Amino acid sequence: MILLITGSLDGTADLLVSKIGSSNIFRFNYDLFNEYHLAFTPAYWEIRNPTGHTINSNTVSSAFWWKAFNFYIQDQEEFLVEEIKYIYREIYHWCRLKGITKGNPHDFHNQLGKLNILNIASKYFQIPKTLVTFKLAGVDTFVNNHVVAKSLTSGLTTTNKALFTSAINLKQLHPNYPWFLQEQLNSEVDITVFICGEKYFAYYRDRSNLVGLDWRKEQNFDNPLAKEWIRFQLTTKQQQSISNFNKELNVDWGRIDFMGSINELVFLEFNANGQWVFLDYSDEDGLVTSVSQYLLN
């Protein structure tokens, strides 16, 4: 049985449970922790939901962490929240030590980071000039480039704002702040490749109608089912480059974002736990089916 560690409001988890069948999967929602019975000893664990559906350390066949901590436990003392998080993490790590986890750990990027990943990617793809700087050290590297500022963590500010990719003038940057800067690429398309086990699903999205730089800000939210991403076939060489990159990163799951063109990929970033349903809501291309098989195998 698959252990799905997630949150109760996650639509992707809903889709996976529906596809795989509720009897083959146990959904362990972090935000509903107090609705489960849990017994966890060094030798054995068991979790039961209110209907009696049960998973234990003998019946678990694979475990998949999906956005669990992106949800919130309401009205609990922070100390208790941390205790509860610890338990969810440890159940996941029990599975990891058994070699049955699928996908990537939720804290993947804490162990590696964007610059180290770019360094690895540079062996297999073109990468944009990139700089992380204190006191604007090294900004001379961009002397002939248009430059964008990005976020490393993409955390939210205290007022719940996010730093989207933004064009900046180097002369205006305040030197007393950390900056993550990248050469601005002129590209006709955004490209993303979803990695699911041995399968790669490549898509592009036309940038010609974008007003700003970041496609995420200009989606058609009025119609969530609108097909904005078009699938294309990777060349054998591109597939090999992605495969080599994955091997070096030791991953078989995630999404790689590129720019450039479908013939010439420029690596932007690797999303270890990237969303993917938006690429193929209706499972026309078999993403949901492939992910279900990946989790079941």
Next chain:
Amino acid sequence: MLIELITPLMLATSPMIIAVEPAKYNHELQISMYKPDTVLTATYGGTRTYDLTGRPYDNDND
């Protein structure tokens, strides 16, 4: 002429937020029972920058 300096905080903007009623979770089916017209971005318990169908709005969770 003095140039006004910018900071990363000054570049940050608000993600789209649509508050919806929290869905009732069904333990039998192990899925959330959303009302049909409330499947966009939820702010229940905090701000998330992707919607409930997995569409990313920021690159933090995409």
